[in-house]
Amino acid sequence: MHLYRTVLVGTDGSPSSFTAVEGAARLAAGTRADLVVVCAYEPLSGPELAKAQHELGEEAYQVVGSAPAEESLRVARVRAEAQGAASVRLRAEEGEPVAVLMRVARECSADLLVVGNRGLRSLAGRLLGSVPADVARKAGVDVLIVHTT
Template structure:
């Protein structure tokens, strides 16, 4: 069972109309996507589904980046992102949720999530408690923790 934690700014009330759902394709992120889409359907909200791709780095511990050229890596991450968003879009369509899908390349996924939430006029961010960020998540703090810390938009966290 997934539990949800909501982070709200003081004094906010009203119904959510546009929910940003960041997803990275991980199983936990997929469960959060399912729950967020069900919530969007129940309240009649639109979903903005986002995946953030990590840019190519010459010096990296990521095996994909070590084994591929810059061009091959770019093609690879775009295919992965398109696959994630295609599946997420199908899930939204199955539930009858009006939605858009977006992909963005950024070294700081938490900043990208907050930026897209503002630019797309989202009034809620619904995301998993963590995803696939490996050792860097332990050392630098999870993307979700950073979104919770820096977002002025309410955040619903699925565990």
């Protein structure tokens, strides 16, 4: 069996993405691999940001910059460590999810990329593409699609 040294998993903060994080963490723990958890984000700007800040008031810091990604990563670390992952690195990266996953996989020399299956069966996913399908098609490394839905 090929032992993985660096496992990369993406999260968007959704319950299904945390299921993928947990699966990646169990695999990383079992192979003593490093686990890299990445969250791609697109910061709000212009009217979207102003509306969110107005509606959130004192909680507006949560939509500025990488704050939502940082919170998702905090939760992901707790879940990964609960699954036995010993070495967990977190990355909040600005950009579109597939491009971010491909870039971070290269930068970290990941030899396994893990994503959840959310979006594979939807009509929008079939017509427009989905993160798991695009990652599986574009990744130059092994891809594990975890059943999360």
